[in-house]
Amino acid sequence: MGENYTGTADDRRYSSEAVDVTYNLKRCIHAAECVSRLNEVFDIQKRPWIQPGNSTADAVVETVSLCPSGALHTERNDGGAGETVPGENVIIVHEDSYYQFTGDIDLHGSNVAIEQEVRAALCRCGLSENKPFCDNSHKKDFVAPAAMVEMGGGKTAETGGKLLVTVHENGSIEVNGNFELRDAQGNTIHHGSNTWLCRCGQSSKKPFCDGTHKRVGFVAP
Template sequence: MSDAPVKKFEGKDIDISFDSRLCIGVGECGKSAGELFVGGRDPWCAPDVVDKAEAREIVERCPSGALTYEDKSGEPEAAPAANEILVAYNGPYYLHGELEIEGAPKDMPGVRHRAALCRCGASKNKPFCDNSHVQAQFQDAGAVGEPGPGLAGKDGLLSVRVIPDGPLKLQGNVTIATGSGRKAWQGTGTALCRCGASKNKPFCDGSHREAGFKSD
């Protein structure tokens, strides 16, 4: 069995790829109706058992970018109409939008539109989440108390700078949703905590310095 992190499943109209470096087991694929993904089957992904439109829609449910597709008609995955970040209950930041994540490898195409980024400080795959928040017993419900200054528009690039030993610096239109799903903060730039120590989560308050947070 290949140890390559990316596995491609080829179909007649669409190829689907799975990147094990990004998967955090949310299960949007395996729990989808139909037989595109069936655990225990070899291969577990069969692109030709559903129509192409359904395959695209299911792949786009993957919140971490671990699943991607290559439509053989040449039509790429479209960027969402708006950039949004969900602050997951006791979990990561789920980003959905037109993303540019600093340092993301070129062979991780899924994170151009969907990504799960660590906010507990414990991931061994920073800036991406690797489920270390579970073992670290990270606790934060994902509440957001501030409304933000507002958006300059609804779309456009969301740049995510990964500050060494510091926060995630956002630049671009973005809406931040709480762990309960409420759309809360809206603005064009902010810094998000990724050390897990901020007293003003999800925003950075400089606690990474006192905590001695190291991003490597």
């Protein structure tokens, strides 16, 4: 793949002369950004459901860049501009829902190894069958505000540079690198350069890990 994404074995490729689209079904959270924004290309009534040649490559790249889960990526064949790596790292903590990462991300650890990523929806309820990614299992009964704990000021106001996201087996998501945590309304929860985010869903200091995963025997291979 291109500079913004190094790909996984599960990705399925849909080609056209100007641009290829890859799709990872297991990472799709069915937010439907793609089908609602560019239905001539993304149409679940058609086979194949992705037909990148039905619009301009620029429109395909723009739409794919809005996919919150990282299930979709593009690769230009015509020399045009692909999706750029964001200059800031942002983690949106969705209420009762998932972590939405955007940035210059290296995502690795338990059950994942993606050296270069720009978007990812990661589980924070502990129930996903496709950990560390979200699979919408939070919709069953996960209740969690964006932030139970206000951490106060941060260590840094910087938000750029490489973001190392390490998924710990049976534990939290460790984040190293400059980043900003926000709620879905855009309010800043925390600025920092390293933290541990809860992914067992049971911390009393959400979105931060407080060690509860050990007490409750959280199992996440």
